[in-house]
Amino acid sequence: MDTQQAQASFEEFVAGRSAALAKIAYLLTGHREDAEDLLQAALCRAAVRWATIDDPEAYVRRILFTQSVSWWRTRKRRPPETLTDEPPTLPVAPTDQDLRLVLDDALRRLTPKQRAVLVLRFYEDLSESQTAEQLACAVGTVKSQTRHALARLRELNPHLATLVGDQPRSVVTR
Amino acid sequence: MTTELGRIMHDVADNAGMRVPSGLYARARRARRRRLAALAAVTTLLIAGAIAFPGWRPSPPAPAEPGIDQLPTVLVSPPAGTAALRDAPLSRALALYATADQFLPGENSPLTVVGSDDRYREYDRPEWTFASGWTNTILLSPDGRYVLMAQWGSGDRLRSRLLDVATGDVRTLDAGAPLTWSPDGALAALVHYNGDGTSDDPVGGQITVVSMPAGRKLWQVPLTPLPGVFRELRAALSPDGLMLAVQQRDQVTAYHRDGTVAWRARVAGQLAGRAAWTPDGRRLLLSDARGRLLPLDAASGAAMAVLPGAEGVQRVGREMTPLVDVVGWRGETALAVIGNQRLYELSEPPRVLLTAPDTVYELDVATLHVGAQPRVPGVADPGPPPPFRLPGWAVALVAVAVIALLSRRRPRHVVRDWLRGV
Numbered sequence: 001m002d003t004q005q006a007q008a009s010f011e012e013f014v015a016g017r018s019a020a021l022a023k024i025a026y027l028l029t030g031h032r033e034d035a036e037d038l039l040q041a042a043l044c045r046a047a048v049r050w051a052t053i054d055d056p057e058a059y060v061r062r063i064l065f066t067q068s069v070s071w072w073r074t075r076k077r078r079p080p081e082t083l084t085d086e087p088p089t090l091p092v093a094p095t096d097q098d099l100r101l102v103l104d105d106a107l108r109r110l111t112p113k114q115r116a117v118l119v120l121r122f123y124e125d126l127s128e129s130q131t132a133e134q135l136a137c138a139v140g141t142v143k144s145q146t147r148h149a150l151a152r153l154r155e156l157n158p159h160l161a162t163l164v165g166d167q168p169r170s171v172v173t174r
Numbered sequence: 175m176t177t178e179l180g181r182i183m184h185d186v187a188d189n190a191g192m193r194v195p196s197g198l199y200a201r202a203r204r205a206r207r208r209r210l211a212a213l214a215a216v217t218t219l220l221i222a223g224a225i226a227f228p229g230w231r232p233s234p235p236a237p238a239e240p241g242i243d244q245l246p247t248v249l250v251s252p253p254a255g256t257a258a259l260r261d262a263p264l265s266r267a268l269a270l271y272a273t274a275d276q277f278l279p280g281e282n283s284p285l286t287v288v289g290s291d292d293r294y295r296e297y298d299r300p301e302w303t304f305a306s307g308w309t310n311t312i313l314l315s316p317d318g319r320y321v322l323m324a325q326w327g328s329g330d331r332l333r334s335r336l337l338d339v340a341t342g343d344v345r346t347l348d349a350g351a352p353l354t355w356s357p358d359g360a361l362a363a364l365v366h367y368n369g370d371g372t373s374d375d376p377v378g379g380q381i382t383v384v385s386m387p388a389g390r391k392l393w394q395v396p397l398t399p400l401p402g403v404f405r406e407l408r409a410a411l412s413p414d415g416l417m418l419a420v421q422q423r424d425q426v427t428a429y430h431r432d433g434t435v436a437w438r439a440r441v442a443g444q445l446a447g448r449a450a451w452t453p454d455g456r457r458l459l460l461s462d463a464r465g466r467l468l469p470l471d472a473a474s475g476a477a478m479a480v481l482p483g484a485e486g487v488q489r490v491g492r493e494m495t496p497l498v499d500v501v502g503w504r505g506e507t508a509l510a511v512i513g514n515q516r517l518y519e520l521s522e523p524p525r526v527l528l529t530a531p532d533t534v535y536e537l538d539v540a541t542l543h544v545g546a547q548p549r550v551p552g553v554a555d556p557g558p559p560p561p562f563r564l565p566g567w568a569v570a571l572v573a574v575a576v577i578a579l580l581s582r583r584r585p586r587h588v589v590r591d592w593l594r595g596v
Contacts, residue, residue: 010199018194023187036192043194047202100185107186122180123187162178 006050013056014043021060027119028068030108038068065120065134069112099159106156114149117142216576242543243268243290245517246551249530252286252294257557259297260342264289266318267339268540271514272311273533285312285321287339293555297337299323305332305351305365306407308421308444310514310536313352316359316448316502318540320387322352332366336387347389349382354448356411357502359542362386363409363418365397371404381409381420383431395429398422410450410458412472419458421445428458428475439475443468447499447510449541461498465512467520484512487524502541509541 025035042063120131132139153160269288287295303324304311313322321337334347350364367379378399408421418429428436443460457469467483502509508520514537517528
């Protein structure tokens with residue numbers, strides 16, 4: 001594959017898949033700007049090796065997940081949390097829009113690894129072993145990170161208990 | 175329940191509303207080129223800095239206490255990639271030589287320095303010159319720590335370069351160009367001509383005795399003005415450093431330390447090297463065209479009974495040059511370099527102690543703190559590998575730092591954006 005062919009193939013891939021990849025990047029970062037940076041960085045990495053990549057989609061996804069974790073360590077953009085003694089107020093019956101806003105906010109408060117695990121498990125609908133393979137970690141790590149992430153979501157907003165289950169079987173130990 | 179979580183996550187993602195800019199492919203390749211260029215530039219700068227900035231060089235070894243080293247029986251040509259003396263100094267030199275192919279008048283002329291345990295180093299001397307037509311261009315101190323070389327400055331100004339083998343540092347001595355070391359290495363005789371010593375007009379000058387290695391002027395004797403005074407001049411200091419014998423053409427003059435003349439004598443040979451005075455100071459040796467030694471009485475200059483020296487010894491190569499250059503003594507037996515090719519012990523019969531490669535043009539050998547029995551040499555050690563001799567961990571550290579700097583990401587960072595091809 002020469003350079004022109006590689007460029008054409010790359011641009012075709014970006015046109016076809018960037019929307020889906022952008023959604024993953026957003027879920028992984030929680031911020032539009034960060035997500036755009038993350039996706040562009042992943043696509044640029046893929047671009048310089050495009051001619052030698054067998055499965056571009058898998059390659060870019062892998063970069064997204066691994067970079068989202070490593071990125072976060074060098075950034076200081078986790079949203080501040082407001083500490084209060086008041087219990088959260090609950091609307092009687094939250095709508096999907098309410099849940100979307102609540103989840104969007106809650107996801108930002110998870111650790112990058114917890115977010116990555118949730119995205120792979122419940123957005124990408126991968127099994128625990130597939131998730132472990134994507135993140136290059138042990139299945140046990142996926143299990144524990146999932147458990148911690150769901151417990152954290154329940155803690156952050158009781159509405160989310162309707163999404164992740166009411167029974168906090170594993171309480172987060174801090 | 176978690177199915178619901180997935181559904182709402184899709185909902186969250188669908189509402190993100192993101193865009194991907196065009197031209198990513200070209201930007202990625204441009205960024206890669208820039209990163210590589212920056213990496214190459216930084217690496218080049220670091221390497222250039224390592225070469226230019228002496229502080230980055232490894233510290234030279236501390237000068238060793240003078241121990242007894244055994245000369246090798248054979249010197250070899252310097253191995254390929256032999257380290258420079260400046261980068262990998264030796265505690266001292268046992269031998270020093272220049273080969274015929276290194277003998278390039280008007281150009282730099284590297285020397286080969288041989289230390290203990292067959293360590294070889296090269297020294298790229300900046301000029302090839304000598305103090306007189308009868309002296310070598312390289313004069314190794316008897317203990318092997320220093321090398322004296324002539325330096326012709328502008329306006330016929332003659333100086334000496336003093337190379338410290340233990341550090342690779344070079345100093346300039348202003349008193350003149352080197353004629354000889356004293357047998358113990360504590361003094362040196364340097365000559366200065368009052369004009370162009372090579373001209374056919376009569377030109378005089380002075381020989382200054384200096385303390386070594388400081389180069390402090392101690393005392394001085396005049397040269398007799400002669401046409402071509404440069405061509406035929408030799409000198410030898412007595413073992414106690416109190417007398418200096420100066421030969422101009424066929425006349426030897428012995429001077430006391432106060433500059434007065436002890437005696438003058440017409441001779442048929444040449445002063446026999448830096449150790450031409452016998453250790454007891456009673457005789458002064460000259461060598462003749464047959465390799466014999468012609469002693470003079472050191473008190474009067476009167477000729478004494480001829481010694482066989484190297485007469486009758488089967489010679490090879492440049493040993494056909496008859497000059498016997500006495501470089502030291504072992505008891506009553508002289509150690510002499512003959513023909514810049516071999517070191518002999520002038521016993522009965524003479525014994526070869528060391529042989530230099532056939533191509534050697536000039537040879538000098540340390541004689542102080544040197545054992546009586548030369549050893550069979552081992553494999554020549556060329557020293558640390560070229561080119562930069564920075565320790566491996568330092569190179570690795572620099573490389574990691576450069577890569578980390580180039581890959582660091584900071585929002586709105588000008589360098590970062592440039593490296594990313596934006």
